[in-house]
Amino acid sequence: MREAAFVRQNKDKWLRFESLLSNKTNIDPNELSNLYVEITDHLSYAKTFYPRSKTASYLNQLASQAHQKIYKTQKESKNRIITFFKTEFPFQFYYFQRELLIAFLVFALFAIVGAFSAANEGDFVRSFLGDGYVNMTLENIEKGDPMAVYKQQGEFNMFLGITINNIRVALMAFAYGILLGIGSLFVMLQNGVMLGSFQYFFYDKGLLWESARTIWIHGTIEISVIIIAGCSGLVLGNGMLFPGTYTRLESFKRGVKSGLKILMSTIPFFIIAGFLEGFVTRHTEMPDWLAIFIIASSLALIIFYYVIYPIQLHKKINHS
Numbered sequence: 116m117r118e119a120a121f122v123r124q125n126k127d128k129w130l131r132f133e134s135l136l137s138n139k140t141n142i143d144p145n146e147l148s149n150l151y152v153e154i155t156d157h158l159s160y161a162k163t164f165y166p167r168s169k170t171a172s173y174l175n176q177l178a179s180q181a182h183q184k185i186y187k188t189q190k191e192s193k194n195r196i197i198t199f200f201k202t203e204f205p206f207q208f209y210y211f212q213r214e215l216l217i218a219f220l221v222f223a224l225f226a227i228v229g230a231f232s233a234a235n236e237g238d239f240v241r242s243f244l245g246d247g248y249v250n251m252t253l254e255n256i257e258k259g260d261p262m263a264v265y266k267q268q269g270e271f272n273m274f275l276g277i278t279i280n281n282i283r284v285a286l287m288a289f290a291y292g293i294l295l296g297i298g299s300l301f302v303m304l305q306n307g308v309m310l311g312s313f314q315y316f317f318y319d320k321g322l323l324w325e326s327a328r329t330i331w332i333h334g335t336i337e338i339s340v341i342i343i344a345g346c347s348g349l350v351l352g353n354g355m356l357f358p359g360t361y362t363r364l365e366s367f368k369r370g371v372k373s374g375l376k377i378l379m380s381t382i383p384f385f386i387i388a389g390f391l392e393g394f395v396t397r398h399t400e401m402p403d404w405l406a407i408f409i410i411a412s413s414l415a416l417i418i419f420y421y422v423i424y425p426i427q428l429h430k431k432i433n434h435s
Contacts, residue, residue, distance in 0.1 A: 118165045125157060129177065136180050151181040156433055159210075162359065175361065204380050206432060207373065209425040211350055218345035221300050222307040222338075229311025233319075240316045243309060249316070261322050262329045265397045274393025281337060281385045285344035289351065289378045292370075296352025303345045310338065328406040329399055333392035335413035340381040340388065343421060347377035384417070 116124075132150045158178050161171040232239045241249050248264075255263040268276070284302070291298025317326035354370015361369065395409070 205425045209429040214349040215346040218342045222303040225304045225307030226311035229308035230315040233312040233315040240312050262399045270394045274389045277392045278389030288344040289347045292348025292351030296349045299345045299348025331410045332396045337388035339417040340384045347374040350374045
């Protein structure tokens with residue numbers, strides 16, 4: 116559609132929205148929110164097809180004003196946390212699928228690099244995982260229980276320690292986004308190489324399946340949300356690098372807010388991953404079908420919440 120036709124088609128709606136924003140007394144938060152969703156959709160369309168036009172700039176200003184009005188006038192719901200996870204975050208995350216894909220591809224690439232390096236460099240695994248861990252694992256293999264590392268601590272202490280450590284890693288992945296996103300990619304590099312070399316170590320000992328069926332019981336969610344935390348850092352970095360029609364400071368603020376929301380969304384999943392590692396992974400005697408069911412269910416949960424559901428929600432809201 117040509118820009119002139121696009122403007123003619125939506126001009127009355129934009130003027131109505133502008134009039135609503137200028138009304139300082141009688142503002143209907145629900146009506147404002149509904150129009151805001153439509154305006155942001157128009158803004159996305161304008162940025163795609165008329166990126167440097169006055170139309171895109173105008174819609175950007177309207178969306179910014181509306182965003183401030185909504186959060187000043189709309190009363191906080193008693194179910195704010197539920198609303199955040201059910202609607203607010205998934206709808207916004209729809210716009211960050213590209214950053215998620217980049218974080219995933221970087222992680223996957225360096226997992227392959229880690230496995231390749233471990234296969235071709237004898238001391239690589241020791242240099243990356245440490246002599247202490249490698250020697251302990253070799254002793255466990257000799258004793259006939261290669262996954263004994265998951266049984267050394269008590270369930271609750273292990274759950275608590277792992278959860279706190281994973282959240283710390285996620286915070287680093289987000290905070291390092293301040294380095295124009297490169298720091299977040301470096302965290303993906305580190306964790307990818309570690310995973311690849313770790314898995315190759317067990318493959319080399321003929322224990323790939325036994326290790327995978329055990330480690331990925333908790334690792335499916337744990338690794339996934341670390342990648343999502345890397346995505347939050349890329350969103351922060353993009354806010355600095357690509358301000359679009361915003362000022363660089365405003366774009367940075369929006370990047371920080373969006374990145375923090377992504378980071379907050381990972382906390383329940385880190386708790387689930389910590390619970391699985393502390394209370395479930397240690398049961399290496401469980402049948403293969405049960406381990407596969409837990410792994411498949413965890414993967415389905417992550418893919419649904421971070422990929423499928425945002426797309427479905429976006430289509431539903433735009434349609435309505």
